[in-house]
Amino acid sequence: xxxxxxxFSPNALPTLFAACVLIALWQALASATADMFVFAGPLAxxxxxxxxxxxxxxxxxxxxxxxxxxxxxxxxxxxxLAGIALALPRLEQLVSGLALVFFCLPFVATGPILRxxxxxxxxxxxxxxxxxxxxxxxLCLLVGLRATxxxxxxxxxxxxxxxxxxxxxxxxxxxxxxxIAGLQIGAPAAFLGAMVGEFTGAERGLGxxxxxxxxxxxxxxxxxxxxxxxxxxAAAFWLFGWxxxxxxxxxxxxxxxxxxxxxxxxxxxxxxxxxxxLILLILAVLGVWIGLIKGxxxxxxxxxxxQDVWAFLVSDPAAATNxxxxxxxxxxxxxxxxxxxxxxxxxxxxxxxxxxTQPRLASATLPIAIALRSIPIVTTAPxxxxxxxxxxxxxxxxxxxxxxxxxxxxxxxxxxxxxxPVLDLFSTYAASPWQRLAxxxxxxxxxxxxxxxxxxxxxxxxxxxxxxWLATGTGMGSLMALTASTSNYNxxxxxxxxLAVTASLIYALVHILEQRVLHTFASEQLVQ
Amino acid sequence: MTMFKLxxxxxxxxxxxxLGLAAFSPRLxxxxxxxxxxxxxxxxxxxxxxxYIAKSKGYxxxxxxxxxxxxxxxxxxxxxxxxxxxxxxxxxxxxxASASVEQGAPFKIIGVAMQKNPFxxxxxxxxxxxxxxxxxxxKIGMALANTPVLQALCxxxxxxxxxxxxxxTQYDAAPLVAxxxxxxxxxxxxxxxxxxxxxxxxxxxxxxxxxxAVHSQTYIATExxxxxxxxxxxxxxxGEVRGWNDFRADPKAAAALTLEMYPDQGLDLPTQELQAExxxxxxxxxxxxxxxxxxxxxxxxxxxxETLALLGRSVTPDLWDRSILEEVxx
Numbered sequence: 001x002x003x004x005x006x007x008f009s010p011n012a013l014p015t016l017f018a019a020c021v022l023i024a025l026w027q028a029l030a031s032a033t034a035d036m037f038v039f040a041g042p043l044a045x046x047x048x049x050x051x052x053x054x055x056x057x058x059x060x061x062x063x064x065x066x067x068x069x070x071x072x073x074x075x076x077x078x079x080x081l082a083g084i085a086l087a088l089p090r091l092e093q094l095v096s097g098l099a100l101v102f103f104c105l106p107f108v109a110t111g112p113i114l115r116x117x118x119x120x121x122x123x124x125x126x127x128x129x130x131x132x133x134x135x136x137x138x139l140c141l142l143v144g145l146r147a148t149x150x151x152x153x154x155x156x157x158x159x160x161x162x163x164x165x166x167x168x169x170x171x172x173x174x175x176x177x178x179x180i181a182g183l184q185i186g187a188p189a190a191f192l193g194a195m196v197g198e199f200t201g202a203e204r205g206l207g208x209x210x211x212x213x214x215x216x217x218x219x220x221x222x223x224x225x226x227x228x229x230x231x232x233x234a235a236a237f238w239l240f241g242w243x244x245x246x247x248x249x250x251x252x253x254x255x256x257x258x259x260x261x262x263x264x265x266x267x268x269x270x271x272x273x274x275x276x277x278l279i280l281l282i283l284a285v286l287g288v289w290i291g292l293i294k295g296x297x298x299x300x301x302x303x304x305x306x307q308d309v310w311a312f313l314v315s316d317p318a319a320a321t322n323x324x325x326x327x328x329x330x331x332x333x334x335x336x337x338x339x340x341x342x343x344x345x346x347x348x349x350x351x352x353x354x355x356x357t358q359p360r361l362a363s364a365t366l367p368i369a370i371a372l373r374s375i376p377i378v379t380t381a382p383x384x385x386x387x388x389x390x391x392x393x394x395x396x397x398x399x400x401x402x403x404x405x406x407x408x409x410x411x412x413x414x415x416x417x418x419x420x421p422v423l424d425l426f427s428t429y430a431a432s433p434w435q436r437l438a439x440x441x442x443x444x445x446x447x448x449x450x451x452x453x454x455x456x457x458x459x460x461x462x463x464x465x466x467x468x469w470l471a472t473g474t475g476m477g478s479l480m481a482l483t484a485s486t487s488n489y490n491x492x493x494x495x496x497x498x499l500a501v502t503a504s505l506i507y508a509l510v511h512i513l514e515q516r517v518l519h520t521f522a523s524e525q526l527v528q
Numbered sequence: 529m530t531m532f533k534l535x536x537x538x539x540x541x542x543x544x545x546x547l548g549l550a551a552f553s554p555r556l557x558x559x560x561x562x563x564x565x566x567x568x569x570x571x572x573x574x575x576x577x578x579x580y581i582a583k584s585k586g587y588x589x590x591x592x593x594x595x596x597x598x599x600x601x602x603x604x605x606x607x608x609x610x611x612x613x614x615x616x617x618x619x620x621x622x623x624x625a626s627a628s629v630e631q632g633a634p635f636k637i638i639g640v641a642m643q644k645n646p647f648x649x650x651x652x653x654x655x656x657x658x659x660x661x662x663x664x665x666x667k668i669g670m671a672l673a674n675t676p677v678l679q680a681l682c683x684x685x686x687x688x689x690x691x692x693x694x695x696x697t698q699y700d701a702a703p704l705v706a707x708x709x710x711x712x713x714x715x716x717x718x719x720x721x722x723x724x725x726x727x728x729x730x731x732x733x734x735x736x737x738x739x740x741a742v743h744s745q746t747y748i749a750t751e752x753x754x755x756x757x758x759x760x761x762x763x764x765x766x767g768e769v770r771g772w773n774d775f776r777a778d779p780k781a782a783a784a785l786t787l788e789m790y791p792d793q794g795l796d797l798p799t800q801e802l803q804a805e806x807x808x809x810x811x812x813x814x815x816x817x818x819x820x821x822x823x824x825x826x827x828x829x830x831x832x833x834e835t836l837a838l839l840g841r842s843v844t845p846d847l848w849d850r851s852i853l854e855e856v857x858x
Contacts, residue, residue: 058792112605119614120565120598201604204792208571211602212794217701217722221794301633302608382698470602473672473696482673487607487628 022368039387040223048224055209056228063206064232066122067194070129071186077130078137078182086145086167096142097281097504098288103135104458104503107196108469108480109496115200116302125197125205132193133186136406136455140182143451144175147417180244181413181448185406185455187236191229192376196466199378210379226379233376304493312490326479326491330498333464333475336392340399341460345453347400348407349445355408356415356441357433369405377402377466385471395467402463403456407449414448415441450514457507461499561589564760565596567606567615569745572599572790574800575717575807576619577782578641580789582771591763607633610748616757617764622743622832626843634751636849639765639822641745641772644736644810647677650720651711652704656731660685660738669697669709677740678713680838684739704730716810721803725796736810741831742839743824745811754849766856769821776812779804820857824848 023042030041040048049056081099085092107128114124148170156166198207206225213221286306293303304312312322351369355361377398384401385394418441426436468477476495483492568576579597582588588595598615600606607628610618617638620628625635649668651657657666660681670678675694682689697703697712701719704712705728712719720730747768749761775782783800816823829845836843 052794055792055794059794062792108603111603112608116605116608116612116614119609120596196603199601199603201599201601203572203599203790208601208792209794211571214698214700215718215722216799217705217719217726219702299608299612301611301631302605382700385698471698473670473698478672478696481603484603484605485624485627485673487624487631487633489631 018368033387039383040220044220045223045227048220049228052221052224056206056224059204059206059209060228060232062122062204063125063191063194063198063229066125066197066205067129067190069122070126070131070193071133071190073126074130074133074186074190075137075183078134078141081134081138082141082145083167085142086171087163093277094280094284096138097277098284099135099138100458100504100507101281101285101500103131104461104500104507105131105496106465106476106480106499107132107193107462108465108477109483109492109499111196111200112484113302113492114197117296117298120201122197122202124200125194125202128193128197129190130193132189135458136185136189137179137182139451139455140178140185140410141175143447144178145171147178147447148174176247177244177413177417180240180247181410183240184237185409185452187240188233188376189459191233191236192378195229195376195378207378214379214382222379222383226375226383229379230375301487302489304489308490309494309497312494322491322494326494326498329474329476329479329495330502333461333468333477334502336395336475337399337460337464339392340396340464341403341456343396344400344403344460345407345456348404348452349411349449351404352408352411352415352445353437353442355412357437369408377463378470381463381467382471385467395464395472398467399460399463403452403459406459407452407456410448410452411445414445417448418444446517450510450518454507454510454514457510458503461503465499561592561594562760563594563596564617564764565598565609565615566764567598567609567618568600569606569619569621570600572597572786572793573795574779574783574786574804575745577779577786577804577807578768578772578775580771580785581774581782582767584785584789585771585774587767587770588763591767593760593763593767595764595767607635607748610635610750613750616749616753616760618748620746620748622746622847623836623839623841625746625748626836626841626847629843629847630841635748635847636751636754637743637746637824637847638749638754638761638849638852639747639768640743640824640828641747641768641822642743642810643813643815643828644734645740645742645744646715646717646807646810647735647740648714648716648720648732649711649735650701650704650714650723650730650732653729653731655710657711657733658731659733660687662733663687663711664691666710667693667695667708668711668713669695669703670713671699672696674713676839677735680835681735681738681740683838684835701728717803717807721799721806724802725799739835741828741835743828743832747822749852754852758852758855761852762855765822765852769856772811772821775804776808779808820853822853823857824850 026039027041027043030039030044033039081095085095110131111124111128114127118124118127145167152170152174153166156170159165161169195205195207195210198205199211202208206229210222210225212218213225290305292298293305311319313319313326316322380401381398384398388394388397422440422444423436426440431439465475465477465480468475469481470477472478476499480492480495483489566579568579570576576597579595583595583597598609600619606618606620607624609615610620611628611633619641620635620637622637622640625633625637629635649657649663657663663682664687668678672694678692678694679689681687682692695703695709697709699714699719701712701714701723703709704719705723714720716732716734720732723730747765753761780801783797783804786800787795787797812821815825815828819825826845829848832848833843833845
C-alpha cells in the first residue's frame, strides 16, 4: 500500500453517481408528498431558482457578506485566543472556559439582545456569525498546536531558539491541517449565524426570504433558498479543503509521546485546584457580564444582571413558580437534545470509520453528507418536523443532523493523521484492515473525535432550541422566543444562564472522559 | 437614464419651489429635518402600507421629519427599541404593551391601527369552523404561546377548552393543508391569504366577531416622549393618518408601492394586493369614520381591559393616551 487513499480526493465518477441517486431520491420524495406542501423536487427548485435568480443572488450576497465578515472576525479571535492559551499556559483553562461559556449562549436569546445593542444594520448578523465560528476554530487550533512531535521541539531548543520560534516553525505548521478543518466546520455555522441574525429584523437577505417563503406556503422558494444556502456552504467547505491541500499538508509525523504518568498528583490536590479554577471562571464570567451591561450602558428594561437572575430564580417570592416554568421547559429540551447528540456522534464517527475502511464509498457519500449538513437548520427544522412528525423523532433528527457532520469531518481528518510509519508497520505484518483500524486509526482519531464531541454540545442545544422555536413550539426554544410578546427579560436571561451552564457542564463531563482515554492513546494532547 | 436627468433650470426651479413650500411650513425653517424611527412589528410588507405611503408622499418630510422604518422579524424586539429610544414610536399590540408595562416599561398606546384583532380560526370548507362551539373535538394547530388567546376565546363563549386538542405548530399553513390539524390559529391577513394564492379556499372565523377585543398594531411611545417630544409624535401620527387614509382609498396602489420600495423582500403583487384588501375592514370601522384613523374610545378601551384580564394581563385604561390623536384630528 504505497498511496494513502484520502477520502477527500477528487474522484468524479462515484460522486456523480451519488449525486444522481440523491437527486432521484429527492424527486421521488417530492412527488410522493406533493399534496403535503413539504417537499419541492429538484425540478421545481431549479424552476424557482431560474425565476427568482436575481433576487436570490442579491439576498445571498447580503447574507454571505455578513457571514464572511463574522467568519473572519471569529477566526481572528480564535487565533488570538489560541495564542494566549499557548503563550500563557496558566491562563489556558480560564481562556478556554470563558470562550466556551460565550459559545454556549443560545442564539434564540442573544439575537434580540444584540439587535437592541446594535440597532438597525448588520451588527447582530455579523456578531452571531462570529460567535458561531470562533470556538470551533479555537479548539481545532489547540489540538493542532499540540500535535507536534517532541523531537521537533527538542530540535528548536537545541538551536537555542525560544518559544516564539517553536510557535512559528513547528506548532503553527503542525496545526495547519487542524486549522483548515476548523475553517471547514465553521463556514456553514457562520452562514447559519448570519441567517438567524436576520431573524432579529433585517432589510434583506436569505433569512428574510426564507421566513417569507415558509409563511407564504411557497415550498419551491423555501427549498430554492435551502439549496442556495447549502450550495454556498458546501462551496466554502471545498474551498477551504482545496486551500489546505494547496498549502501542502505533508505526511503526518509519527508522534511518540511518553505516557504522562509522572508523579501522580493527589486526588484532593486536583479537586482543590479544579475548585479554584471554577471559582475564577465564575468570577470572570460575572465580571464580563456586568462589565458589558455597565460599559455599553444597556437599559435595565431588557439587560438583566446576575442579581436580577438570582432574584428571579432564587430570592423572589415568585421564584418557585419561575423555576418550575423554566425547568419544565428545560427538561423537555434536554430529553430531546441528549438522544440527538448521542445519535449524531455515533453516526458521525461510525460513518468516518466506514469511509476509511471503504475508501471507494467515501468519495461517493461525503458530498451527500456535506450537502445535508450545509442546508441551514433554520430552513430545514420546520420541514423535518413536518415530515417526521411533532414527536421526539423530528427534533432528535434535527439535532443529530446538525452535529453528525462536524463529527464526521473531524474524525476523518483525525484518521488521515494516522502516521504513515505506523500504517507501514501494519502493512508489513499483513494486518487486516480491522486490526489497522482498531490499533492505529481509531487511536489517531480519538483526539479529533473528542474535540468534536465537545464542540457538538453547544451545537446540539442550539439545534434543539431552534427546532423548538421554529417548529414544535415547546421547550426552552419556545420559552425564549416568547419574550418577544411578554417582555419577560428576567426569564430570558435566566434561560441563557441555565443553558450556558448546562452546556458547560456536559462539556466538562466529556472532557473528563476524554482525558481518561487520551491518557492512553494520545498523551501528547495532555498538558498538565 | 436621461428621464431622470434634471436640467439646471428645472433643478433651480424645484429648489425654489421647495423653498416656497417651506415658507408655509414654519417647522421646516426652524430646524433641519430630524431623524426619527418607527419600529415595525414584522418584516416589510403591505401590512405597513400606510407608513410607506406617508414616507414616499412626503407626509413626514413636509413636517421636518426623516422617518426610518425599521423592520421587525420573528426574533425582533419591538418594545426594547422604544424603551431605549432607538425608535420614537413602535408598532406593538395591546397585549404585548400591557405585558411590557407590567415589566416596568413606561409605555402608552397613542393610536390603534387595527380596530379589530386580526386573529382568526382558519379551517378548510369541508371541515369548517364557523363558531367557537365548532372547536370542540377538533385539533387546532397553533403556537403554545398563544394558549391564553384560545383560553380567552373559550371563556368569552362558554366553550370548554379541554375539549379542544392543541397541536403545537410553527406559524405556517402546511399542517392544515396536510390535514395534520383541523384548524389553525393565525392572522386573517397572512396564512389564509397564502392559502388563497395557492388556490386553497379556507373558512375564517374572526375572533373579534366573537368577543375577543384586543387592539392590534397599536402605536406605542414612552411617557418621556409624550411629555417632551409631543410635536414629533403629532407629526408622526399625522403622517400615519394621512398615509392610511390613502391606503384605504387605493389598497392596490399601496401593494404596488410596497413592492417598489422593498424589492428584496420576496413579495409578490397578488399576495400583497389580497392582503391589503383583507386588511382594510380590520382597520376602518364606524368609529374611525366618525373620528378618524387610529381612534379609540373609553368604551373600546374598557372592552380591551376586560379581554386582557382574561389573558392574565391586569391593565388600567391609563395605558391608552388619546391626546396625540386629539391634536392630529382636532
